[in-house]
Amino acid sequence: MDEELPLKRPFKQHESVLVYDGPILYEANVLQVLCDEGTNETRHYLVHFIGWNRCYDDVVPESALLPRTPANMALAERLYEKLGQKRAADDDVGVVARNEDVDSSSHTASTASVSKDEKEISHCRGLETVLLQVDESDPLRWFELPELLKRTVLDDFEFVSEGEQLYELPSRVSVSTILHAWARHRGRLQKADAEVAQKRAFADSLQGYFDAALGRMLLYENEQAQYRRLIASQGNKAASELYGGEHLLRLLVKLPWFLEHASVTERELQELSLLFQDLCRFMLRNGRKYFRVEDDHALETTGG
Template sequence: MVSTRGHKYKFMDGEKVLCYEPDPNKARVLYDSKVLEVCEGKDKRGRLNGKIEYLIHFQGWNSSWDRKVGEDFILKDTEENRQLQKELAEKSKLHQGTYLYRKERKKQREKSLTARIESLTGHGALKGPSLSEEGSSCSNGFSRDESEFQVDGPAASIDVDTEYYSNSSSVESNHEEDKVYLQVGDKLKKFLEFDYRMISEGTLTEIPVKLPIVTILENFVRHYTIRQLFDLGQEQAKMRRRNSLFQKGDQKTKDYEAIRTNVELCKEVADGLRLYFDFTLKDYLLYPQERQQAELVLSDEYL
């Protein structure tokens, strides 16, 4: 039996650290993290085996993402390790082949995106809650009820695709590979227009939101799993009506294994989106006013 008495842990409960992504299939990056608990490993008989693990909470995500990792996954929160974190993040983003992370083009992209948004929302036809009429409900700049969302008038029928292609000629030819063509549905288009108008008037979303991104992703996986099982049940019921001997034994097992594989793939997609939001939210997915709010919420005192 290996004794851990008097053992000095490298990291302590409550310590703010940097932690590598624990999933070996994901990009090797460092997260802002916090040590929740020091855990001493035990063998099958319940005896201490000298193995030390740390329960880690990743900043900005709920407790369902907490993980136990070994010392080799954790680094002290130092300037040198912060620089390593930055380098790994940039390397990972470039490795993914997405133009969003090329620093030398950041300013031009932001300017182009801002111009396109303004061209779509500059018609003055959005009708949301007025700041002058609603009074103090928006005065602190941190409160907005999404249930008040309302869009009317010509702006509701603006064709984003048409505007995008009409402006695309202004982009220099050497940045041709930077273009990403997206089809935006009418409902999302209206909400983006409304959201831009509200933020430009100083009305930010109340933090924390009732339904964070990680919860949406978890609900997506849960819904997908339920839907897969439901569809299989429906199909089996139809086949049973045709043949009472249908799906006995190996075939049913194969069907459930196929569902298991699909659900695992769905979880991988959701986890990939989680990583995407984690690394692009503050730099690329928020307006300048929202970035200030995010920096406050994600500061050390809120960890």
């Protein structure tokens, strides 16, 4: 076993630590110790990731922290090398595809296939053309959601629109948190500053699109009243700080529409599609943490 167990003690404010984010350990400082008064619940910590902007600060459980010891620093390096090797192996097919001439057959092979008998989506208010009716030769096809995320979109529709239920807001894990976690996670694997900057820029752009589009394009009718109440009571926060994973998926579904109206070249679309696909894989791996659509405790009826 190549992991050192964390010390069984609370961490202190200003302490230097290592923090698990997925399979990787990041260097961080403890900004604040968070725990419910009068309880023995697991402590949480507000941490700042060293070398990252303050907007990437995050609240993590005590189980995600390790003391910053030589042994744990060595563990961090081993995990980084191990994941880098896995990523290189996973990307072999993608590298070959990127080095080939751009044509419809190669890009069709790099995206998930679309099932002709996918469960009832014709009633999903505009999602049909994005989820199914995409021209094989259209570069926007590269922005196709994986099948499991499509099912989450459909489950979200059934819960909110057909089931007349609302998510508890603000979300426990916000759109902003998800995007920044992805950018931080992917950036840890990149050695080139330009690639790291590209991922951060993509995350920032998606967050900007989300803030601008949520109230006008991403809500079902029965969510509008909740949205108005939330914005009125949380006026100092952006929508991306209040809404969660299901609403981010709604934006990703509509991303081809946004790109169709943007001035981008086919080569730029290809580069963006690689970031899009990587973000989708990250969300799939963290689905239990990011999606609440099947969590009854996260739902409230629209009548409330």
